Amino acid sequence: MRISIVGSGYVGLVSGMGFVKLGNEVIFVDVDEKKIKMINNAQPPIYEEGLEELMREFRGKYRATKDYREAILNSDVTFIAVGTPSREDGSIDLTYVEEAAKEIGKALKEKDDYHVVVVKSTVLPGTTDEVVRPILEKHSGKKAFQDFGLAMNPEFLREGVALKDFLNPDRIVIGIQDEKTKKVLEELYKPIDAPKLFTDIKTAEMIKYASNAFLATKISFANEIGNICKKLGVDSWKVFEGVGLDHRISPHFFRTGIGWGGSCFPKDVKALIRKAEEVGEEPIILKAVVEVNERQPLKLIELLKKHVPELRGKTIGVLGLAFKPNTDDVRETRAYIIVKKLLEEKAKVVAYDPKAMKNFKHFYPDVGEKIEYARSAADVLKATDVILIVTEWPEFEKLDYSGKIVIDGRRVRNAEETARVYEGVCW
Structure with a gap:
């Protein structure tokens, strides 16, 4: 099939490349010129295991553009995979979803063929039918489930193993209302051997x-x-x-x-x-x-103070800044809370992460620009005798923590076995 995907973040890019691997052609739509250029050069704008190799292998089977019209007119199915960030009150911000629906609707106005629009962004129950559908209908002049298809297909990808999860999922959930759309998505997902649960649209949203x-x-x-x-x-x-x-x-x-x-x-x-x-x-x-x-993250600081009561002027090593290993994603990372508290206590922080240091500095300038970044985990151990383990990157298992005070938030066994003083947060 010919697929277009609006949004080329973790969900959009991984899903798109997964579809490419299954034999489809994909057009990515994004507003970010830098991302578009990188994708067209087979360079992933995010770190995800196996993604770069896949992009190189299937170069020519996908491309990226800013042009919604070009993407929609040259595809049969469009996935909306844009972000739905939190507002301050906890509710989700649908700005990107609404903008995507508007631009897709404009392009659908020019199409005679039955085109299926699939919401893959995480949206609350009722959003696809009460927000996305009216926008698509208004700007296309067409009726959903009659002139074009509309479905909800939540993602269940774990960052770090997202490609594996896409190709070998526990289940595929699809919310549909018309048989024509169901047949299209059944055919699209046919190569994947996994339970496929078809529900109404609102139920699919709630399952996520x-x-x-x-x-x-x-x-x-x-x-x-x-x-x-x-x-x-x-x-x-x-x-x-x-x-x-x-x-x-x-x-x-x-x-x-x-x-x-x-x-x-x-x-x-x-x-x-x-x-x-x-x-x-x-x-x-x-x-x-x-x-x-x-x-929970502050438990790490409580344990640290048992062994280092006065943090002012002390150099504290922090291993790991990503929210989990095998990704460069730092959104809502526990490292931010921990580093911020250390700085408030007037400690000096030396940190290392294999993939996330640049993102940490960019996302959290209030603390990210006040700490020192080491070139390796070994350099952190050289710089201080006090180590906090915040992300369980595999390479941290290979270090010798002899002579160190280690406060571990993720249970790195080698630290437990070799450190002079070892404290785990919950063990």
């Missing part, structure tokens, strides 16, 4: 939010139990190894530590809280999930 809210809840629950375990001298990882053997529970997402971040969980849980309040429900559990997560 319920999934992320539950995963965030599982981590916050694990951390709350982990904090209790720490006080009792119990290894929480062993506890959850036992808990996870129960088939009703499963062992996944029970890694206790300093909490969750990234582009999805914080934004989606807050948006669901806001939506619940709008419809008159009090989301007690979800609010507690966020509260536990916001407190």
Whole structure:
């Protein structure tokens, strides 16, 4: 098939290249000239394992442009994969989704063929039908489900292994209203061997939010139990190894530590809280999930002060700035909270991350421009005897932490075995 994808961030670019690998042709649409140029030169504007190799291998099967009209007229299916950032009150900002729908609608006005528009951006239940549909109909002069197709297809990609997740997903969820659109998307996803759940559009939107809210809840629950375990001298990882053997529970997402971040969980849980309040429900559990997560990174500082009571003037090493390993994404990273607190305590910070240092400095100039960046993890260890482990990059497992005070937020086993003083946040 010929596919156009509006938005070439983590979701759009990975999904697009996944479709290319499956034998389709893809046109990426973006407003960022730099991104467009990089994609056309087979250079990914983001770091994701395997993405650069895939872009080089299939060069010629995809391209990027700013021109919506060109992309829509030369494709059969369009995915909206733009960002839906949080506003200050926790609600989602639909500006990019609305702009995409407007431009797609204008292009659809010129098309005679049945074109399918698929919302892949994470949007709250009702958004596709109540926001996207009216904009498309207004600017195209056509009717959804009659003159063009409209569907909702949430993404469940984990940064760091997103390409693998796209090609080997746990499930594919598609919200549809008409049979013609269903047949098109069935054909598109036919090469992927995974359960395919067809629902109405609003249900598909809600599945995404319920999934992320539950995963965030599982981590916050694990951390709350982990904090209790720490006080009792119990290894929480062993506890959850036992808990996870129960088939009703499963062992996944029970890694206790300093909490969750990234582009999805914080934004989606807050948006669901806001939506619940709008419809008159009090989301007690979800609010507690966020509260536990916001407190959790500071446990690292509490443990640090047990061994280094006065931080003023001390050089503290920070290993890891990305919100998780194998990505350069620093959105809602726990590292920001930790580094900010260290600076407030007048400590000097030397940090290293294999991929995220540039992004950290750019996203968080209030702290990012006040710290020193090392050229390697080994250089951080040379610069100080006090180390905080914030992201569990595989290379941190290979370091010798002998003679160091290590406060670990992610359980790096080699630090646990070699450090002079070792403290884990929840174990």
